[in-house]
Every structure is written in C-alpha cells, then in structure tokens.
Amino acid sequence: MGSEAESECSEVILGVDGGTTSTVCVCLPLLRFSDHLPDPLPVLGRAVAGCSNYNSIGEEAARDTLAKVMEEALSISGVNVSAVRAVCLGVSGVNHPRDAERVFNWIRNIFPAHVNIYVHNDAVAALASGTMGKLHGCVLIAGTGCISYGFTEDGREARAAGAGPVLGDWGSGYGIAARALTAVVRAHDGRDMQTTLTTHILDSLGLSSPDEIIGWTYADPSWARIAALVPVVVSCAEAGDQVANDILKNAVEELASSVKAVVRRLSLAGEDGRGSFPVVMVGGVLEANRNWDIGSEVINSVFKTFVGACPIRPKVEPAVGAALVAWNSLKKEVQANGHR
Amino acid sequence: MGSEAESECSEVILGVDGGTTSTVCVCLPLLRFSDHLPDPLPVLGRAVAGCSNYNSIGEEAARDTLAKVMEEALSISGVNVSAVRAVCLGVSGVNHPRDAERVFNWIRNIFPAHVNIYVHNDAVAALASGTMGKLHGCVLIAGTGCISYGFTEDGREARAAGAGPVLGDWGSGYGIAARALTAVVRAHDGRDMQTTLTTHILDSLGLSSPDEIIGWTYADPSWARIAALVPVVVSCAEAGDQVANDILKNAVEELASSVKAVVRRLSLAGEDGRGSFPVVMVGGVLEANRNWDIGSEVINSVFKTFVGACPIRPKVEPAVGAALVAWNSLKKEVQANGHR
Numbered sequence: 001m002g003s004e005a006e007s008e009c010s011e012v013i014l015g016v017d018g019g020t021t022s023t024v025c026v027c028l029p030l031l032r033f034s035d036h037l038p039d040p041l042p043v044l045g046r047a048v049a050g051c052s053n054y055n056s057i058g059e060e061a062a063r064d065t066l067a068k069v070m071e072e073a074l075s076i077s078g079v080n081v082s083a084v085r086a087v088c089l090g091v092s093g094v095n096h097p098r099d100a101e102r103v104f105n106w107i108r109n110i111f112p113a114h115v116n117i118y119v120h121n122d123a124v125a126a127l128a129s130g131t132m133g134k135l136h137g138c139v140l141i142a143g144t145g146c147i148s149y150g151f152t153e154d155g156r157e158a159r160a161a162g163a164g165p166v167l168g169d170w171g172s173g174y175g176i177a178a179r180a181l182t183a184v185v186r187a188h189d190g191r192d193m194q195t196t197l198t199t200h201i202l203d204s205l206g207l208s209s210p211d212e213i214i215g216w217t218y219a220d221p222s223w224a225r226i227a228a229l230v231p232v233v234v235s236c237a238e239a240g241d242q243v244a245n246d247i248l249k250n251a252v253e254e255l256a257s258s259v260k261a262v263v264r265r266l267s268l269a270g271e272d273g274r275g276s277f278p279v280v281m282v283g284g285v286l287e288a289n290r291n292w293d294i295g296s297e298v299i300n301s302v303f304k305t306f307v308g309a310c311p312i313r314p315k316v317e318p319a320v321g322a323a324l325v326a327w328n329s330l331k332k333e334v335q336a337n338g339h340r
Numbered sequence: 341m342g343s344e345a346e347s348e349c350s351e352v353i354l355g356v357d358g359g360t361t362s363t364v365c366v367c368l369p370l371l372r373f374s375d376h377l378p379d380p381l382p383v384l385g386r387a388v389a390g391c392s393n394y395n396s397i398g399e400e401a402a403r404d405t406l407a408k409v410m411e412e413a414l415s416i417s418g419v420n421v422s423a424v425r426a427v428c429l430g431v432s433g434v435n436h437p438r439d440a441e442r443v444f445n446w447i448r449n450i451f452p453a454h455v456n457i458y459v460h461n462d463a464v465a466a467l468a469s470g471t472m473g474k475l476h477g478c479v480l481i482a483g484t485g486c487i488s489y490g491f492t493e494d495g496r497e498a499r500a501a502g503a504g505p506v507l508g509d510w511g512s513g514y515g516i517a518a519r520a521l522t523a524v525v526r527a528h529d530g531r532d533m534q535t536t537l538t539t540h541i542l543d544s545l546g547l548s549s550p551d552e553i554i555g556w557t558y559a560d561p562s563w564a565r566i567a568a569l570v571p572v573v574v575s576c577a578e579a580g581d582q583v584a585n586d587i588l589k590n591a592v593e594e595l596a597s598s599v600k601a602v603v604r605r606l607s608l609a610g611e612d613g614r615g616s617f618p619v620v621m622v623g624g625v626l627e628a629n630r631n632w633d634i635g636s637e638v639i640n641s642v643f644k645t646f647v648g649a650c651p652i653r654p655k656v657e658p659a660v661g662a663a664l665v666a667w668n669s670l671k672k673e674v675q676a677n678g679h680r
Contacts, residue, residue: 167518168525179508185508217506
C-alpha cells in the first residue's frame, strides 16, 4: 500500500458538470480509498466555461470547452496534467453509449493512457452530488427543463421526462410558466376563469394587455426567458390564486410521476416496494419557497407510493458529484485488482 | 344607374388572402349590387405567392409579396390597375387597427385615390368565404394553428385562441400532434398507458424507438412538420385507441370552447342565447374523416350551448371571401351615398 499512500498526496481527480448553459470543472486531491469522505471536501481548484452540449454548439466547440475548462481547473489548482489519475465528465446531450464513446474519444488524448476516464449524462453528476459518488437511486432535476434519472447498483439505468417543451415536460420551470401564460390568455379571451396571474405577469413583463403576451412569446421563445416567470406563479399561488395553485399542483404530480416511473422500472424500492432508496432533488423549481414548497410536495406524493424514498438536497455541486464518481469508480477498480 | 351599369362591365375588385404559408389574390368583375350573387362566382384571374405575414418576413418583403400578387392577378385577368374599384386584403399578422393602417399605407400608393381599400386579419377572409362577404358570425380556423374570430353587424369583433403553441392552442393540428407525441414518450418511459400511437407514429416518421422522437422534434420544431401527424392520430382513434380518442375529444372541447367564448362575448346568439348565427368552419383539422369527424363534433358541442349555431363549410376560397368583403363594403358605401 506504500505507493498508494504516496499517490494520495500528489495525484488529483477531475469532475466536470457539462451543461447547456455552463460547464464547471473541479479538481480534488485523490482522497484515501476509505468509506468516509472528509467534510467539507477539499476542492483544489474550480473553473467555469460556457455550453458543452454538442447538440447545441457542435462537436468541435464542445470539445474545446471541455478541454479548456479542465486545463484551467488544473492551472488554478497548481498541478500538471501528469498529476491526474481519473476524470469523470457528466455531459448534457450524452444519452446513448455511442454518445459517451464519442466524448471519451475527444478526451482520451488529452491525458496519459493510464488515466481513467468516465463519461456520463450530466444527470449522473447531479445524482452523485447527493449520494457522494454512489451511482444508486433516483435524481430529479427541475430547472428550466426537467428530467428524472435512476441507477441501480448493478448498472441498469432508466429516465423519464426530459423530452423538452414540445413533448410536454409540464413539471419544468418552462412548463409551469407556459401554463401560467396560457391561463392569462384564456382568461382574457373568455375561455377560462379570471386569475391574479394576469396583473402580476403583465407587471413582471412590462406589458399592458394580455394581447401583447402573444407577441412577447413569438419575439423570443427561449425556454429560460419563459421559465423565469416561475416565482410570479408561486407568489400568486401563495396569495391564494386558484389557477396558480392548480398549475403548481399539476407540476408536482408531473414531477412525482416521473420519479415514480423510474423507481418502478428499476425496482429501486425492492420487490415489495417498501425498500429505501435516495431521491436527489436538484434545480430551482424544487427549492423551498415560503409556503409553497414544490420539492417537498413532490416528495410527499412519491412517499404515498414508495415509503422508502429518502429525499436528499445536495450540499455539493454536480461537478463535485462527478469527481466523486471518478473517485468511487477508481476505488472499485483498485479494490478489484487487489491493491488494497 | 347608367354609369353603375357600365362600370359593372369594366371595373374589377381584388381579394387577397395573405397567410404565413402562402398568399392568394383573386380578381372578380364588379358585380351588380343586388342581394343575389351569381353561382358560381366569375373569377377573372387568380395568382399565388409566398408568405405575406410581416411578423415572419419583415415589412418590405411582405409589401413586395402583396404588390406582386395583385399585379399578377390583374395581368392574368387582362385588366389594368385603372380598372380596380376596390381591394380587400385579409392579412395574417394584422391584429390591431395600427397594423391595418400600416398595411393600408403600403397599398394606398399602388392604386388611384378613388379606389376603396379595406384591410383586415386573414380570419376575416375565411369568415367571408362562408358568409359570402357579410361580416357577421364566427369563423373557426383549425389547420396547423387554430383561432376563433367573431364579428357583429355593428362592427364589434372578438377572438379566442390563435396564440401559438407556447400558449396552448391544443385544438390545432400542432396541438393534437404534440399531445400524441407526448403520449408516446410517456408510455415509453412508464408514466402513462400504452397506446397504438407508438407504432403508427414511429412508422410514419421512419424511427425505430420512442427515444428518437426527442431528437426528431429538436432537429426541426416547425409547427407544420409536427401537425402533419394528425391523420395518424385520427386513424388510431378510428381503430379504437383510447389515448388517441382522448386527444381528439380534448381537441374538440378546446375548439368548441374558443367558439363559445367568442359567441358569448359578442352576444352573437342574442339576449336569450337562442338566436341563430353562422359558424364558418375552415382548415384541415375540421374536414370530415371516415368515422371521426372533428368538425361535426365541434358543432355538436357548440349546439349544446347555442342551439342557433348554423355551421357553414365554405364553397369558395378565403381570397374570394376577401373580394366579397370589398364588394359588400363598396355596396354599403354606394347605397349610403344614395347612388342606387
């Protein structure tokens, strides 16, 4: 074990959370392979870059972003590329093994041949940020978009939702806000009941009539711009507006249903459906508000079907989760090879 | 009346239906101002051009399209611009009086000062194609998008829906198809019941797995491409699929609700709600299928609230409707000025 102990001092691992909005890389020292991690975790360096989803910006730009953000994190940490022992990248847009292989091939040549490289979807980094690197359980991400992703200890995985606005991700920030805008238009043209969403959304957008909402959405239908209205919906619901409350209740059921679908398909709750499993909750929509806490309501709904659901709100960011996946995977390999 | 009779032989009127997909102009002789129109109507010439919605292509291109399509229709009819007595343009994107004024100012200089020019939304041309030029009643247009538009004889108007996919036009071809795609994704990831839509939609798109639908929608989210799946939904519903039937029933209720909202706001059915009024039905979604006739179901639903609804499926195209609006408006002006 002598050489292992030495390398623990000088070697590092990299974790990358590659999203459509931004990409984060953290550099951690290669921690001792024990069952307990130090708290807080020692982060040697952290770098941030833009989008690394190759579906959005193309392969070359995505590869450059990933290469540069890792180089910068190493530089900030004051270590050379030769100190890297393992890298885990959780990258948005990696949905099939062939996608993972593509990203793996971009990265392979940046590092010496002995460096372990792991490539996953970015939901994996989010899950691991709650489970401290263990790929087991379900993660629910609800920000502008939403997705539920699950893993079993024997390597099976399943996902639900995450299909984008055309395909009805109604629990997402975009979905909640689009429904609120729709409710305002419907109240205005006489199809549905009046709602306080009308004045609050118009105020928030600086518009004077619901007619102008149509032009506002056509002018720039970007999801994030629409999802930014979620706090208005939550505050109307908290003030007692029925339409706003119905929209949030529907979002809760949508999000809970995507978690339950994944748990059921992977039998995460065991044969009797009563086993315990982690549910990692990530993203702005799930964060606590004053009275209306969407995240807690989702968990209450999941509990009704699966009593063993253990909600986790991560204390570290997804990039650290990715680094912990690298650490865990390396630990398993080292242990399997008898270097213990 | 001598000069009127002469002008009936040599003067013409133009009707333009300006849409986002295409623009049609027809040239009709200035018919005698009687209560009865000849059947079939004599169309001297017809020209077709591309998009004339200035929200889509900009003001200059829209103006050029309108000018050229009118010039071509006159040329085909073998008459000079000096023969034009009145023009009516129903143009997509004209939603406020200031929009109408803008289009009016483009067109004003093309014609001599005595020519009457009328500018409306393109829904007006569709209504008039069913009412033979009379601006009274409700028109329901359901193709790729959907909108309900109503007019009273004293000039009030109201609309419902027509707000685009972000704002939930669920009765449109786009809305029906997007719900069907959503149902396939939800069945696949375990959130909802299985449906025969899965195999039929995958076959129709040449895809092998529901996972690929996400990429298919991202690759090109154009509404018409998605709306093209409506016939698949209808055939699954006709074969008994419950999910497909629920989607179509929901679309019927959405479309009927937009008609009812307009009728209610304009009191088109009179004080007691039992008066008769035309409902002009236009667009691919409302056309008869074998067993599942969306248009008839919409009318059945409207009947339950307003027994005086008189459904009309137009026999002439919207551009002819626009020409008849010009003819009707001119008739009123001539009669008001005592030239009878």
